[in-house]
Amino acid sequence: MSAAKNININLKIWRQKNASSKGSMETYKLDNVSTASSFLEMLDQLNEQLVNEKKEPVAFDHDCREGICGMCSLYINGRAHGPDTGITTCQLHMRMFNDGDTIYIEPWRSKAFPVIKDLVVDRSAFDRIQQAGGFVSVNTSGNTIDANSIPVPKDDADKAFMAAACIGCGACVATCKNGSAMLFVGAKVSQYALLPQGKVEATQRVLNMVRQMDEEGFGNCTNTGACEIECPKGISLENIARMNREFLKASVK
Amino acid sequence: MWNKVGMGRNEKGLTEAIAEIAQLKEDFYKEVYVPGSADELNPELEKVLRVADFIELGQLMAMDALQRKESCGGHFREEYQDAEGETLRDDENFKFVGAWEYKGDDISKEELHKEELVYEEIKIAARNYK
Ligand code: SF4
Ligand code: FES
Numbered sequence: 001m002s003a004a005k006n007i008n009i010n011l012k013i014w015r016q017k018n019a020s021s022k023g024s025m026e027t028y029k030l031d032n033v034s035t036a037s038s039f040l041e042m043l044d045q046l047n048e049q050l051v052n053e054k055k056e057p058v059a060f061d062h063d064c065r066e067g068i069c070g071m072c073s074l075y076i077n078g079r080a081h082g083p084d085t086g087i088t089t090c091q092l093h094m095r096m097f098n099d100g101d102t103i104y105i106e107p108w109r110s111k112a113f114p115v116i117k118d119l120v121v122d123r124s125a126f127d128r129i130q131q132a133g134g135f136v137s138v139n140t141s142g143n144t145i146d147a148n149s150i151p152v153p154k155d156d157a158d159k160a161f162m163a164a165a166c167i168g169c170g171a172c173v174a175t176c177k178n179g180s181a182m183l184f185v186g187a188k189v190s191q192y193a194l195l196p197q198g199k200v201e202a203t204q205r206v207l208n209m210v211r212q213m214d215e216e217g218f219g220n221c222t223n224t225g226a227c228e229i230e231c232p233k234g235i236s237l238e239n240i241a242r243m244n245r246e247f248l249k250a251s252v253k
Numbered sequence: 254m255w256n257k258v259g260m261g262r263n264e265k266g267l268t269e270a271i272a273e274i275a276q277l278k279e280d281f282y283k284e285v286y287v288p289g290s291a292d293e294l295n296p297e298l299e300k301v302l303r304v305a306d307f308i309e310l311g312q313l314m315a316m317d318a319l320q321r322k323e324s325c326g327g328h329f330r331e332e333y334q335d336a337e338g339e340t341l342r343d344d345e346n347f348k349f350v351g352a353w354e355y356k357g358d359d360i361s362k363e364e365l366h367k368e369e370l371v372y373e374e375i376k377i378a379a380r381n382y383k
Contacts, residue, residue: 017293018294054286057296059294
C-alpha cells in the first residue's frame, strides 16, 4: 500500500433544511484531506471547516463507524455506500479518490425514506416492518431448550446466518429503481423461516411483514438485482425468492 | 479527570479538580457556539448537550470521590492505604451507596442521600489475595 498523502477535493453535497423545504446541491472546497482518512472523517473535517466559518455543518447519519450498525447512508457519486463493493459508507476510504476529484454526495432517495435534513433520511419504515414481524415463541416453563441443543442442518444454519448479516442500512432501497425493500424484508423473513425457532409464527410473520412493507410505500421487485450488488453485506437475491415462497405458502394456508 | 480524578486520587487533587471543572463549565456556557437552531434536527446541539452532561458528571464524580474518605474498589484514595499500599476501607462510616439529589444549576448545592448496605449472608472483611 502506498503511503498516505493529502489531496484537495471538491464536494457537491445535498443541503436541505428540513423535510418540508426544497433542497439543492451546494459546492464546497476541501483541502488537505489525508488519503488515510475515512470518508466520514473527511466529512468531519468539512464540518469543522464550516463551524469555524460560522456556517451550518452538514447533517449525516453515523454511529459505529465500523460497518455493523447500518446507520451511515450516503449516495456517493451515484452509488449507495460509494465506489467500492461489500462495504458501508463508514468503511469507505479517501484513498479511493484522487487529487482534484469532485465528489457528489446525496441522501438515500426513496418515497418511503423522507429526508429529515441534508443527508439524513427517516428509515423508521424499516423498524415498523420489523415490529410487524412480531415475536418468536419460546418455552419459558423452566424446560427451556438451549438454542445450541436444537439440531439445525448446516446448510440452513449458514443461510440463516447470511440472512442475519443484514444491518438494515437501506442501500437496497436507495439503489432500486422501484424503491423496493424486498432484499431487506427477504433477509429478515429468511433469517427466521430457516430456523426451527422461527417456525411457530412463520405464517403470520411473513404476511404481516409484507403487508407493512406495502403500506410503507416501498415498490415491488422486478428482479434487476442492483440491490444485491450494492448491499454491503452481500445479501443474496435468493432471500427474495424465499420470502415469495413463504408468502405464497402462507397465503394459501 | 485523568490526572486528578483517576484511579489514584487525593483530597488536594479532588478539591482542585472541582474548582477547575466549575471554571470550565462557566467558560463553556459563556463561549459555546452552537450552529443551527433548536427546533429542527441538529446534531451539533446534541453534541453540545452531551459535553454539558460530561462536565456535570465529571464534577459530581469528583465531589463524590472527595466525600468518600476510604479506598474501595476502583476508588483509591491515596490517603487511605495500609502499610503495604493496599486499599483501606472504612466500613464504619462508608458502608452505603450514595445518590446525589439535583438542586438546580449550582451543582455544589446537591445533596447526598445514603442508602446503607446491609449484608445478611456475607461476613464483611477486607479482601486479601495473598
Ligand atoms: S439487505 Fe443489504 S442493503 Fe438492504 S438493508 Fe440489509 S444490509 Fe442494507
Ligand atoms: S456507521 Fe455503523 S455501519 Fe456505518
